[in-house]
Amino acid sequence: MKTLPARTIARSRGVERLVRGQATSDGAGVRLTRVLAQPLQRRLDPFLMLDAFGSDAASDYIGGFPDHPHRGFETVTIMKAGRMRHGDSAGHSGLLEPGSVQWMTAGRGIVHSEMPEQEQGRMAGFQLWVNLAARDKMQPPAYRDVPGAQVPAFTLDDGTAVRVIAGRTHGVDGAVTRPTTEPLVLDITLPPGAGFDLPLPAGHNAFAYVYGGAPARVGGTEVGSETMAILANAPDADGVRLAAPEGGGAVQILLVAGAPLNEPIAQHGPFVMNTAQELRQAFADYQRGVLAA
Numbered sequence: 001m002k003t004l005p006a007r008t009i010a011r012s013r014g015v016e017r018l019v020r021g022q023a024t025s026d027g028a029g030v031r032l033t034r035v036l037a038q039p040l041q042r043r044l045d046p047f048l049m050l051d052a053f054g055s056d057a058a059s060d061y062i063g064g065f066p067d068h069p070h071r072g073f074e075t076v077t078i079m080k081a082g083r084m085r086h087g088d089s090a091g092h093s094g095l096l097e098p099g100s101v102q103w104m105t106a107g108r109g110i111v112h113s114e115m116p117e118q119e120q121g122r123m124a125g126f127q128l129w130v131n132l133a134a135r136d137k138m139q140p141p142a143y144r145d146v147p148g149a150q151v152p153a154f155t156l157d158d159g160t161a162v163r164v165i166a167g168r169t170h171g172v173d174g175a176v177t178r179p180t181t182e183p184l185v186l187d188i189t190l191p192p193g194a195g196f197d198l199p200l201p202a203g204h205n206a207f208a209y210v211y212g213g214a215p216a217r218v219g220g221t222e223v224g225s226e227t228m229a230i231l232a233n234a235p236d237a238d239g240v241r242l243a244a245p246e247g248g249g250a251v252q253i254l255l256v257a258g259a260p261l262n263e264p265i266a267q268h269g270p271f272v273m274n275t276a277q278e279l280r281q282a283f284a285d286y287q288r289g290v291l292a293a
Helices: 276-287
Strands: 002-004 015-020 022-026 030-036 047-055 065-070 073-081 084-088 093-096 101-105 110-116 123-131 142-146 153-156 161-166 184-190 195-199 205-212 216-218 221-223 227-231 239-243 251-258 266-268 271-273
Touching (some): 015 221, 047 073, 073 084, 073 161, 084 101, 093 142, 123 251, 184 195, 205 216, 205 239, 216 251, 266 276, 271 276
Antiparallel strands (some): 015 227, 047 123, 065 110, 073 101, 073 123, 084 093, 084 110, 101 142, 153 161, 184 251, 195 239, 205 227, 205 251, 216 221, 216 239, 266 271
16 A cells, blocks of 8 residues: 555535435345435436445345346445355356455446355445446446455555545556546545545546544535535536544545536436437347347
8 A cells, every 4th residue: 555645635625415325125135225316316427326235134135136137337346344246147256355346347238146155244335336428338248356455545644545446546546447437436544633635627526425433524514424425516626625523533435426428317227228218128138138248
């Protein structure tokens, strides 16, 4: 892990809105919190969904996510605790362990499963959905596993630790870089009293999800744990300022930003296309057994 000096921004974005996730279940009864849901897809384009999951009770996750299809977008799974096995119709397989990242491009179609490889203990992490541009939706599916030790990371002089899952910041290239949507995905740990200035392109949509520790300050606004702060798109702001209060514990934040596609979004369940006709075609292809690679 590299140690880097802090960087400063001239003006921080503010917080436009605070969002608390909604408890739900998916797969075979896995309990999770849906933080970014369909009503926010246009506002946070190109991001379609963010689920947070975390439980010490095996009954909350043991059913896992049996075989299910996707078309038209990418999934990013970030494991914080536990072990999950991936398998898919394109022949990929991988084991997600604490700290690891899985980046899957569904493209024209894939059927995959994510099943727990444990019957007790904690399972925790996130799944983020990133849209694909219309011209890229029918590309061949792809998959990449990144072990935790291979996720690039750096620390600042004040002890702030940053894992660069996707994109580039502070001169560090992330584990994954993607064209067009240019996603930046950072897993940030702020020690008590620490601050972090993060440069962001003015045109990118961005949000910060505080998932652990004491309340954080995001763009000058106090944000409680398990809360998403949607960052305002201020043309005169060059980034966002994050801080942890003195006297508390470390604060953990998932920071996500990306370039909007500004294209129509047509989603039904596991398929995300641009038109209703393309959605109908996706369902027809799946029913005929020709969706998956």
